[in-house]
Amino acid sequence: MLEHALDHVPDLASRHALLTYLVVGLSALLEAIPVVGTVFPGSMLIVGLSALASSGTLNPLSLVISAFVGAIAGDGLSFWIGCHYQSRIARIWPISRYPDWLNRAKSLFSRHGGKSVFTARFVQGPRAFVPLVAGMSQMPAGRFYLANIASALIWAPSHVLVGVIVGTSLQVLEQIGGRLALLAGLVAALAWAILWISRRILLPYGKYALSSAQKGVMHRTTMPTTWAGQCLARVVRSISGMRTLTIGALMVVLECLWLFSDLLEDLVTDDSLVQANQAVFHALQTLRSQWGDSAMLVITEMGDGFVTTSLTLAITAWFLIKRSWYSAAYWVIAVGGAALFTPGIKAWVQWPRPTANLYSGWELFSFPSGHATINTVLYGFLAYLIARSSPARWHRWIIGTAYLIIFMIAFSRLYLGAHWFADVVAGMSLGTAWVILLALLHHRSEIKKPGVKGLILVFLITLAITWPYHVSQQLDHDRSRYTPELSVQKSTWSDWLNGKTLDIPAKRIDLAGETEEQLVLQWAGDLSLLSNALERGGWQVDTPWSLHNTLAWLDPNTSEALFPILPRLNDGRPAALSASANVAGEPTRRVVLQVWPTLFRLVGACGPAKVPLWTGSLRLQEHTSILGLIALEKDREDASYSQPALFKAIKDDPDLEVRQLIRNNSFDILAGYPRGLQPCGDA
Secondary structure (H helix, E strand, O other): OHHHHHHHHHHHHHHOHHHHHHHHHHHHHHOOOOOHHHHOOHHHHHHHHHHHHHHOOOOHHHHHHHHHHHHHHHHHHHHHHHHHHHHHHHHOOOHHHOHHHHHHHHHHHHHHOOHHHHHHOOOOOHHHOHHHHHHHOOOOHHHHHHHHHHHHHHHHHHHHHHHHHHHHHHHHHHHHOHHHHHHHHHHHHHHHHHHHHHHHHHHHHHHHHHHHHHHHHHHHOOOOOOHHHHHHHHHHHHHOOOOHHHHHHHHHHHHHHHHHHHHHHHHHOOOOHHHHHHHHHHHHHOOOOHHHHHHHHHHHHHOOHHHHHHHHHHHHHHHHHOOOHHHHHHHHHHHHHHHHHHHHHHHHHOOEOOOOOOOOHHHHEOOOOHHHHHHHHHHHHHHHHHHHOOOHHHHHHHHHHHHHHHHHHHHHHHHOOOOOHHHHHHHHHHHHHHHHHHHHHHHHHOOOOOOHHHHHHHHHHHHHHHHHHHHHHHHHHHHHHHOOOOOOEEEEHHHHHOOOOOOOOOEEEOOOOOEEEEEEEEEEOOHHHHHHHHHHOOOEEOOOOOHHHHHHHHOOOOOHHHOOOOOOEEOOEEOOEEEEEEEOOEEEEEEEEEEEEEEEEEEOEOOOOOEEEEEEEEEEEEEEEEOOOEEEEEEEEEOHHHHHHHHHHHHOOOOEEEEEEEEOOOEEEEEEEEHHHOEOOOO
């Protein structure tokens, strides 16, 4: 349903192009308004809408002009406000609520003068306040607009170009597999949304909100009149000396523990969460593909016991060498404690995994996720130790990187069907509470801070050695473990050659479940024999990826024959053979053959007991260019009319046999096989 909704976005933007250009201009304008520009994701909107230009829906030049005009107008409006109100603006709401941002902009302007108007447009945060400060400082309008226009001339085209490149990349990915593109977009969107909310809303406003709430509670408990009020007053007085962030951390711990217990209660009582688990599980299973599986297996193996144990031991050794006894003890307690209480909870709850027979012993059970819990603790506590010894300006990046690793590992468990959604959320909640509690205790226990550079180096070297090694040893085993089992079907040679309908789709099925081009070839037996026959017939088989043909995408004048064939999936499986043939007199066009495996095996041949059956399609491709800079391949029409050329290539080979089968009285299917596999009768 989500993919169908996204399919309507380009059409909607095309029918309301003027409105789309207006949104781009307003986004650029709002990014330059003080306070509003600090929280409004204008750049993301501009990049996202510019991505539609890659499909021809919007005009890239019009997008650049809209962003350019909006950027100049936004900075100009901010400059005018500063000129009009001058120093009084600092006392006017909402500027008065954020004196730190205004002071940072003043400091930047005082150090760099007019140059800061140019550079601030490319710096998140000050960009919305520097034009205001320039107006407050009575900067000459001519100098201001010179810097304003010059920066907009770079800022607007760069944002639109990034969007076009992103859109082009997604178009290529969509040709490879719609669900793979949706999966990549979903993961990126979720990661970006949480990072954006954390950095732009929770971190800037959370401390102020927490401080205000603390003052409000203390005010309300100054004169309690009830027994409950008196108890609350004692608690408030006991924590009144604590720092606001400490109180906030304890509140987060309580929230995480509450969330964990609530999830556990819902599972035990068979609440609606069980249905939600099923919905998330089935939704992610529909996004699975062979390439997606490989990527997620590599990520999930980053969180496996071999890697986490190696990291734990290496970092413990580093702390001991540096004589950081408290840090070594807390580190072992953090990771070791998570590794101990997670299986204990699993054995107690005994909640089955969504996919049976993945593991044995206590690992048969899924709640909470061990990968999510242990890696939240490992990377969370490591981020705390690194951030504690790092400058404050790096804290958000350190924590953001740790979050991204934890999120990707947790998501991989959901994608692979190893855990329910509740398992992962519970594991991350429990791990977060454990990290914060230990971090608070560690912070109050040890003053000595070990060298952060050495700690980071030990972490990176250990990860760089153990992760790739573990992947090389475990990937094939895990691929067979997590791959859903498919049932192989048998058919006789006589049924196949007599044109009886096998349960093979007539058209290729993409990852969205939609039917694409017709499947016009069925091949039985060794696929390399077909590949050799095509090469002898003048086809170009399996063009390998290289630096040369990759760079060809940047030259719109490159002949179509030089481009590698983009891989495509049929029912979630990649092509086992790809070949192309030139179209006479049309250098920008080619016919592409791709062949995929099926679940059918033919029996009753004079040879192997079970002969694999393959199916293939023909497409006519033409390459076009975007902005005269980037080449993009597009399917123009079904190329089933090129069957005679394919038929001839197979027929001319003395070792191969080919026939034409009529299917459902609609179109011919070429049925090919080696002559040595002549049918001997039904089995």
